[in-house]
Amino acid sequence: FLLCSGIRRLSRGFCVWTLIALLTRCTKNIQIIEPGFVFVLGYLSYLTAEMLSLSAILSIVFCGMCCQKYINANMDEKSVTTVRYVMKVFANGSETIIFVFLGISAIDKTLWVWNTGFILLTLLFIFVYRIIGVFVLTWILNRFRLVPLEVIDQAIMSYGGLRGAVAYGLAMMLDENKIKEKNLMVCTTLIVVYFT
Known part of the structure; x- marks a missing residue:
């Protein structure tokens, strides 16, 4: 049961990763939309797993691991830099929100x-x-x-x-x-x- 459940969770991330890899391969002439594909479809991985009552975190982590290795080769260097810095902004913003919420709860x-x-x-x-x-x-x-x-x-x-x-x-x-x-x-x- 545990193995089947894990495979189902990872399969959502794998499906979305495959879709992102195919889409970024076809965007050589329209490089401005490459980061959008990565963000929107990565979030789609999270949402589909959540809607199916699977582990959304595991799905998006697996999708991100696959994307980092293979999608960088398909994307323009400017798009890769954009994705990297936007992810850092999201990570720092999320961490700040969590600590603000913890601080407010502490009082x-x-x-x-x-x-x-x-x-x-x-x-x-x-x-x-x-x-x-x-x-x-x-x-x-x-x-x-x-x-x-x-x-x-x-x-x-x-x-x-x-x-x-x-x-x-x-x-x-x-x-x-x-x-x-x-x-x-x-x-x-x-x-x-x-x-x-």
Whole structure:
């Protein structure tokens, strides 16, 4: 089931990537619309996966990975530069919006339900399991790599890989009628975001 579900999610990104590759190959005379194809059809990958109740994030990530490798060869250098800088603007803008939203939520007194034991245990388990996951996976990876990852790299990956925006979004989506401790979850997630 998991394999079939993953293949369905990736297939949406693959289909859109193929369409973008074909369209950018035919736009040598009209180079001004090449970045538009990349943005609009990349978003189409996200929307179709969302409409089909599949993982839209996985679909757009796979589409983007394929686009970066193959579409750059089809597009004009100016179009590639345009896409690169517009993506940086979108990424920085999105990150700013997320942090503004987190900052505004942090001053909402109704969200702060403090339970020191729960918060400390959550932080402890997050760090412990992240460290275990990174060190075990890099140990396995290092057995097959020509240049193994150093311990300092693994430590940076352990701490740097902790992200809270997705956890915060999930905590905010909890239904208060079904989960009475929603505000405790949101408060704990905010603390995790501040620590990481």
